[in-house]
Amino acid sequence: MGIPSSPITISELPSGVSILPSDVPARANIAALKSLGVKVIVAFSAVGSLREQIHPGDFVVPDQASFIRFSIIDRTKGVRPASFFEGTSDRAHAMFGDPLILSYQGPYTHDSKCKHALASLPDTTTPPNLHTSGTVVCMEGPQFSTRAESNMYRAWGGDIINMSVLPEAKLAREAEISYALVATATDYDAWRVSEEPVTVAEVYKTLSNNADRSRKITATILEELHEIVERGDVLTSAEGGMQYSLITRDWPEEDRKKLAFVLPKYFSKSEAN
Numbered sequence: 001m002g003i004p005s006s007p008i009t010i011s012e013l014p015s016g017v018s019i020l021p022s023d024v025p026a027r028a029n030i031a032a033l034k035s036l037g038v039k040v041i042v043a044f045s046a047v048g049s050l051r052e053q054i055h056p057g058d059f060v061v062p063d064q065a066s067f068i069r070f071s072i073i074d075r076t077k078g079v080r081p082a083s084f085f086e087g088t089s090d091r092a093h094a095m096f097g098d099p100l101i102l103s104y105q106g107p108y109t110h111d112s113k114c115k116h117a118l119a120s121l122p123d124t125t126t127p128p129n130l131h132t133s134g135t136v137v138c139m140e141g142p143q144f145s146t147r148a149e150s151n152m153y154r155a156w157g158g159d160i161i162n163m164s165v166l167p168e169a170k171l172a173r174e175a176e177i178s179y180a181l182v183a184t185a186t187d188y189d190a191w192r193v194s195e196e197p198v199t200v201a202e203v204y205k206t207l208s209n210n211a212d213r214s215r216k217i218t219a220t221i222l223e224e225l226h227e228i229v230e231r232g233d234v235l236t237s238a239e240g241g242m243q244y245s246l247i248t249r250d251w252p253e254e255d256r257k258k259l260a261f262v263l264p265k266y267f268s269k270s271e272a273n
Helices: 026-035 064-069 110-119 147-156 165-174 200-209 211-231 253-260
Strands: 040-049 070-075 134-139 160-162 178-187
Touching: 026 165, 040 165, 040 200, 040 211, 070 147, 070 165, 110 211, 134 147, 134 165, 160 178, 165 178, 178 200, 178 211, 200 211
Parallel strands: 040 178, 070 134, 134 160
Antiparallel strands: 040 160
């Protein structure tokens, strides 16, 4: 069919609709993107900072060299469907040691494009810092952390915290789609004993102040990334990654049809044969 004419977007929070983090239909979202031929997902997220050096307003964007140092701690509670294989008789174990992996041929890097986008803004204030490595804690929500939890995440090595990166990244890996994260720090969560814990008002205030910067970064990344994907310059270990992750080989027809929507290479009869 060819390459779509522009990037494809899905909002977790449609206009006028409120969805709790636990209720986001992540499987449907990732499956829809896969069916449209999407090869790369760039997720944009507000996060809390668990480190003094990551200030509200800063951006956290892994570069090609630091993807191996950019990881995720899962603190969701098992209520979010986290696999396309749930509810089927098929068994699969996707590799997820490095959850955020995306690289390219040529000089393109997310962090360099973000720096360029921020430098081109007509902004008289001090530009935000750009951090290129770290560990994301994904919590269940919808409540924010207690102070004890926030300090525990810091002790575990967490650098930022949000409620949405999982199960998205896991499902993207199963669907053989590369997944990258562009995060905006909005607050210091609850670990700073000298300050009040994070509030929704604080999050919205920082997001509002950072709106122009975020839009600029979004436009810059997506425009050039679309061209890179079109040229076939994406180097990803996600594609073909499920080949050796599938344990079951005798699939019931109903399960085969369901999984063929996401992984036609392995479950479509024409492909499998």
